[in-house]
Amino acid sequence: MAVTGAVLVLYLVAHVVGNLKIFYGAEAFNDYAHWLRHVGEPAVPARTVLTLVEVVLAVSVILHMWSAVTLTRRASKARPVKYAARRKTQASGYAVHTMRYGGVVILLFIIWHLLDLTFATVNPAGPAGLPYDRLVQGFAPERWPVTLFYVVALVMLGLHLRHGVWSAFQTLGLANGRSYRPLKIVAVGLSLVLVLGFLSVPVAIAIGVIK
Amino acid sequence: MNLTLKVWRQKTPDDKGRMVKYLVQDVSPDMSFLEMLDVLNERLILEGDDPIAFDHDCREGICGMCGMVINGVAHGEQRATTTCQLHMRHFEDGATVTIEPWRAAPFPVVKDLVVDRSAFDRIIQAGGFVSVPAGSAPDAHAVPVKKDDADAAFDAATCIGCGACVAACPNGSASLFTAAKITHLGLLPQGQPERDSRAKAMVDQMDLEGFGGCTNTGECTAVCPKGIPLDTIAQMNRDYLKA
Amino acid sequence: MNFTVGEPLIDTKAPEGPIEDRWDKRRFAAKLVNPANKRKLNVIVIGTGLAGGSAAATLGELGYNVTSFCYQDTPRRAHSIAAQGGINAAKNYRGDGDSVHRLFYDTVKGGDFRARESNVYRLAQVSANIIDQAVAQGVPFAREYGGLLDTRSFGGAQVSRTFYARGQTGQQLLLGAYQALERQIAAGTVAMHTRHEMLDLIVADGRARGVIVRDMVTGEIERHLADAVVLASGGYGNVFFLSTNAKGCNTTAIWRAHRRGAMFANPCYTQIHPTCIPVSGEYQSKLTLMSESLRNDGRVWVPLRKGDDRPAGDIPDDERDYYLERIYPAFGNLVPRDIASRAAKNVCDEGRGVGPGGLGVYLDFRDAIGRLGRDAVEQKYGNLFEMYERITGEDPYSQPMRIYPAVHYTMGGLWVDYDLQSTIPGLFVIGEANFSDHGANRLGASALMQGLADGYFVLPTTIGDYLADGPYGEVDEGAVAEAEIAVRGRIARLLSVNGTRTADSYHRELGKLMWDYCGMERTEESLRKALERIPELRAEFWQNVKVSGEADELNQALERAGRVADFFDLAELMCLDALHRTESCGGHFRAESQDADGEALRDDENFAYVAAWQFQPEGGPVLHKEKLDYDYVKMSQRSYK
Ligand SMILES: Cc1cc2nc3c(=O)[nH]c(=O)nc-3n(C[C@H](O)[C@H](O)[C@H](O)COP(=O)(O)OP(=O)(O)OC[C@H]3O[C@@H](n4cnc5c(N)ncnc54)[C@H](O)[C@@H]3O)c2cc1C
Ligand code: HEM
Ligand code: HEM
Numbered sequence A: 001m002a003v004t005g006a007v008l009v010l011y012l013v014a015h016v017v018g019n020l021k022i023f024y025g026a027e028a029f030n031d032y033a034h035w036l037r038h039v040g041e042p043a044v045p046a047r048t049v050l051t052l053v054e055v056v057l058a059v060s061v062i063l064h065m066w067s068a069v070t071l072t073r074r075a076s077k078a079r080p081v082k083y084a085a086r087r088k089t090q091a092s093g094y095a096v097h098t099m100r101y102g103g104v105v106i107l108l109f110i111i112w113h114l115l116d117l118t119f120a121t122v123n124p125a126g127p128a129g130l131p132y133d134r135l136v137q138g139f140a141p142e143r144w145p146v147t148l149f150y151v152v153a154l155v156m157l158g159l160h161l162r163h164g165v166w167s168a169f170q171t172l173g174l175a176n177g178r179s180y181r182p183l184k185i186v187a188v189g190l191s192l193v194l195v196l197g198f199l200s201v202p203v204a205i206a207i208g209v210i211k
Numbered sequence B: 001m002n003l004t005l006k007v008w009r010q011k012t013p014d015d016k017g018r019m020v021k022y023l024v025q026d027v028s029p030d031m032s033f034l035e036m037l038d039v040l041n042e043r044l045i046l047e048g049d050d051p052i053a054f055d056h057d058c059r060e061g062i063c064g065m066c067g068m069v070i071n072g073v074a075h076g077e078q079r080a081t082t083t084c085q086l087h088m089r090h091f092e093d094g095a096t097v098t099i100e101p102w103r104a105a106p107f108p109v110v111k112d113l114v115v116d117r118s119a120f121d122r123i124i125q126a127g128g129f130v131s132v133p134a135g136s137a138p139d140a141h142a143v144p145v146k147k148d149d150a151d152a153a154f155d156a157a158t159c160i161g162c163g164a165c166v167a168a169c170p171n172g173s174a175s176l177f178t179a180a181k182i183t184h185l186g187l188l189p190q191g192q193p194e195r196d197s198r199a200k201a202m203v204d205q206m207d208l209e210g211f212g213g214c215t216n217t218g219e220c221t222a223v224c225p226k227g228i229p230l231d232t233i234a235q236m237n238r239d240y241l242k243a
Numbered sequence C: 001m002n003f004t005v006g007e008p009l010i011d012t013k014a015p016e017g018p019i020e021d022r023w024d025k026r027r028f029a030a031k032l033v034n035p036a037n038k039r040k041l042n043v044i045v046i047g048t049g050l051a052g053g054s055a056a057a058t059l060g061e062l063g064y065n066v067t068s069f070c071y072q073d074t075p076r077r078a079h080s081i082a083a084q085g086g087i088n089a090a091k092n093y094r095g096d097g098d099s100v101h102r103l104f105y106d107t108v109k110g111g112d113f114r115a116r117e118s119n120v121y122r123l124a125q126v127s128a129n130i131i132d133q134a135v136a137q138g139v140p141f142a143r144e145y146g147g148l149l150d151t152r153s154f155g156g157a158q159v160s161r162t163f164y165a166r167g168q169t170g171q172q173l174l175l176g177a178y179q180a181l182e183r184q185i186a187a188g189t190v191a192m193h194t195r196h197e198m199l200d201l202i203v204a205d206g207r208a209r210g211v212i213v214r215d216m217v218t219g220e221i222e223r224h225l226a227d228a229v230v231l232a233s234g235g236y237g238n239v240f241f242l243s244t245n246a247k248g249c250n251t252t253a254i255w256r257a258h259r260r261g262a263m264f265a266n267p268c269y270t271q272i273h274p275t276c277i278p279v280s281g282e283y284q285s286k287l288t289l290m291s292e293s294l295r296n297d298g299r300v301w302v303p304l305r306k307g308d309d310r311p312a313g314d315i316p317d318d319e320r321d322y323y324l325e326r327i328y329p330a331f332g333n334l335v336p337r338d339i340a341s342r343a344a345k346n347v348c349d350e351g352r353g354v355g356p357g358g359l360g361v362y363l364d365f366r367d368a369i370g371r372l373g374r375d376a377v378e379q380k381y382g383n384l385f386e387m388y389e390r391i392t393g394e395d396p397y398s399q400p401m402r403i404y405p406a407v408h409y410t411m412g413g414l415w416v417d418y419d420l421q422s423t424i425p426g427l428f429v430i431g432e433a434n435f436s437d438h439g440a441n442r443l444g445a446s447a448l449m450q451g452l453a454d455g456y457f458v459l460p461t462t463i464g465d466y467l468a469d470g471p472y473g474e475v476d477e478g479a480v481a482e483a484e485i486a487v488r489g490r491i492a493r494l495l496s497v498n499g500t501r502t503a504d505s506y507h508r509e510l511g512k513l514m515w516d517y518c519g520m521e522r523t524e525e526s527l528r529k530a531l532e533r534i535p536e537l538r539a540e541f542w543q544n545v546k547v548s549g550e551a552d553e554l555n556q557a558l559e560r561a562g563r564v565a566d567f568f569d570l571a572e573l574m575c576l577d578a579l580h581r582t583e584s585c586g587g588h589f590r591a592e593s594q595d596a597d598g599e600a601l602r603d604d605e606n607f608a609y610v611a612a613w614q615f616q617p618e619g620g621p622v623l624h625k626e627k628l629d630y631d632y633v634k635m636s637q638r639s640y641k
């Protein structure tokens, strides 16, 4: 769980950095997308590195989901009877209790996102469009429901990471009493940066800063 | 003060069980929660009813025998307090109080509020000890122990085995209990030789008993009457991954 | 109740010779059991406290086939878990002049010359091994910055020999024993039965051969047979209803054994602990101890003036009476428990008590906080302060604690010889359940020491001497059936009365009676009253108790009723013992026997003996006297001034 989660987090960090290149203009962004596909050439054939990344990602997502499902099933087996009195959470934090459905929202998001921007089957620019156009057209102001969905999903992602990042350190036994505060700050900080970073692109397009 | 109690009644492990409502009157604020139940039980006995079965012994927060979920919180809402140490002055006159047993599959209900926590003993059996036959120990001063380590080991060792952590954990995990013991022994030089095998055996036994996995929700520490800290779980994970 | 005086009792196992060598001599003389035979020898251990837990673990480790019982849901909850203050050991790690001999001396003197010298000396010798054993098990004793073990001083001693783990020493030591026990359970040498209550002892052909127990979940009555039975069922302080003992503590195991022939020694010796939280109301179900260690830094006082009801903080120093420091300048707040308790009772009787009903004295930490700082005080006593705050709703950092004496420990118990064997061959008794080492008063931090000495070191050696002649063969079916029928009969009888009062209400009344008539101070008149009232109350109990529910289910009303029934019988014997002992000694204070200063006055001429009572179905018990000789400590009037 923690290992796969960490891989995903690392990917997201790289991804957000890439996304932000859009603020340098269409060319920079398209070049970047092109570079992604040709990095390592000619030592390795086109798309090798990208495919590798994709495979690692796919495996991570699948393993991550598999562990999530296993944990959830074990939990419901270990706690078959609910309390009659409404459970008040005694620990601090709302994020903690959104992990599971938050994860599902993120999964749905990823599926949509792939269809939208990678395969572009649901994107107005179509599979033939340049990456930059796909983005700009995908988040065009009149497509606000899509943008809204992105926003919601990203907020869920933020919550997921707010708990997840700290939690991963704990699971790997890398945390201790003294490091809890710093770790929690890092978790909040990282989720905020990622969410804001990701959000900046669709929002910028939706309000017309990027055309 | 007067209270309405909604109490889980279940005659046998196979019985379906249900919530039953009782009115208790003239409760003194200086009574402990269990004394309030004693008073109700005496009344039930005289009425020919079955008194509400609940576990208790020391009544001073150390044996770990008592435990019920009060208004949805294990051992009630007052922090760092066992059910027997909870006093009625923390309740409001006229309040309705819901009382349920620990809920977890590895803690089956025996009767009413009494559950079977023998799974904890089996976790200890798996490795929660230092093997040292009586009479074979070296002089107590042979190995000095850093005060900080001794204090931290003590903090973890104060776990009373009550099971509130399991009752509160949304995953029904026994991680805090298991981690407390692993941390206690793991911090002391005497616990080193068996450290790795202990962590592995105890965690495996915990899984085998049917406890859920920990997703670090922290509900356990929040209700733990002895305030066993979450970093014991990190310590356990560390030792387990190493083993 | 009448009694007759029988033959004197002699401890045939006590070795002769210089006291230092006696334990070695006995160990060497004890027969050994062939290792291959051990597996064929079955031992039953009742109780999993410090005594029973350590004994079962050690016997299992040695290779015997052990079956262990406790009434709680896990062995780790035995009442030893509640011990707070610490455990004594003659380690002399501080170099402050401690030694085996001094611990021996303090214990004999503290017990007011009513304990056996040989036993006490052995206890002091073994004490050092206990600390080694516990540390090796991972018991996290308090340490100093140098990494070595810390110690503190306790009532009745002028050296610092008490090892402790904050205010949870009993818990930590018990967890050590519990872990050792669980290890043996996993290894298959010990079969553990939790939630099982022993209700009778099986005696066949004059030997203890097993027990009848009730499975407290299903109600099933089970028979378990063995070559030897060990009782480690703890003390009987709950005869007073209100005591510092856990709610389940009972006398049933030893009382049933007594009825089957084991003599009961010194039943009247009860210890009243000076520092407990005072009673707050009728509904109160138990009393909570504030560890004696608090007297190290807390100062005990009451207002100088009668009826002074100003808040403690408003009473200036010169209007306070630090009475322990005043009366006992040498020991001050650290006088032994019996003395501190009675002093508190005296000032309250004078009308100077504080709190509701005037039944309390102050234990004040103002000066300690001033001297050491709040943090240091919190470090030492934090959990005790917290416990106090929870129960009373008052903050002991800002206002003094209110304390009052409460029943705490019972020095009496089944009579045992030097081998810890009772008068029934094959029945061994260890821990608080026996009478052996503390005489008429136990020093603080010595019960944990005795329980573990018995369980880890003494019993495992001495029981071998008995088992070496085993296995003892088939158990006579007639004896087993008889015991089982008796148990079933009693349960059926309790359930059939169907009266109008609960067992608890009888227990409360009996307890009050005992506290008033056989408590901190006893007189011939009060004891005679009690002896008249107890049989009446018992008769009423058997005609009017109401026990709901069935025999074959988890039935807590039934459990309690059975225990209360035995408490009635025990209470009667306690009063009889107290009545016959017209001297004052230790925890037994007869108002008729005091010196000019109001201190306990012993009568060594007539009472330097252990009173061992033998049960008889008719005609009252028989008193057997075991004479006590003091060759190493000169008998003297105890003085802590
Ligand atoms: C609050 C408190 C604080 C104390 N503090 C100290 C201290 O600081 N230092 C010190 O030296 N001493 C202290 N003592 C005294 C000391 O704790 C006890 O004397 C000692 O622990 C007794 O141990 P034990 O093994 O004999 O019995 P216990 O620990 O009482 O164990 C009794 C066992 O017998 C079992 N049992 C009882 N009856 C039955 C039955 N009928 N059938 C089956 N099982 C049965 C129980 O389940 C339990 O396992 C304290 C006592 C109290 C009450
Ligand atoms: C595919 C959809 C996803 C699902 C269903 C999902 C589900 C879960 C669940 C159920 C947990 C942990 C259990 C809990 O704490 O309640 C979890 C933890 C975590 N998730 Fe996800 N998640 C998903 C996607 C992601 C993504 C995309 C990332 C990172 C980019 C991520 C990072 C993490 C991390 C770091 C943890 C903490 C791991 C630990 O504590 O060991 N997850 N996830
Ligand atoms: C709003 C913010 C985001 C934008 C603008 C964005 C943009 C893009 C674009 C343009 C691509 C296509 C790249 C290409 O094919 O060249 C892409 C791919 C991808 N994105 Fe995002 N993304 C965002 C958020 C996310 C989030 C939050 C996740 C994960 C939870 C994610 C996961 C992926 C994945 C898995 C791919 C496929 C990568 C591949 O095929 O190699 N994206 N994204």
Ligand code: SF4
Pocket: B158, B159, B160, B161, B162, B163, B164, B165, B166, B176, B177, B180, B220, B223, B224, B225, B226, B227, B228
């Ligand atoms: S960890 Fe805390 S809650 Fe869990 S069993 Fe131990 S004391 Fe109880």
Ligand code: F3S
Pocket: B165, B168, B169, B170, B171, B172, B173, B174, B175, B176, B213, B214, B215, B216, B217, B218, B219, B220, B221, B230, B233
């Ligand atoms: S509540 Fe449960 S999820 Fe882990 S942190 Fe505690 S065991």
Ligand code: FES
Pocket: B055, B056, B057, B058, B059, B060, B061, B062, B063, B064, B065, B066, B067, B082, B083, B084, B085
């Ligand atoms: S009864 Fe012992 S902890 Fe509550």
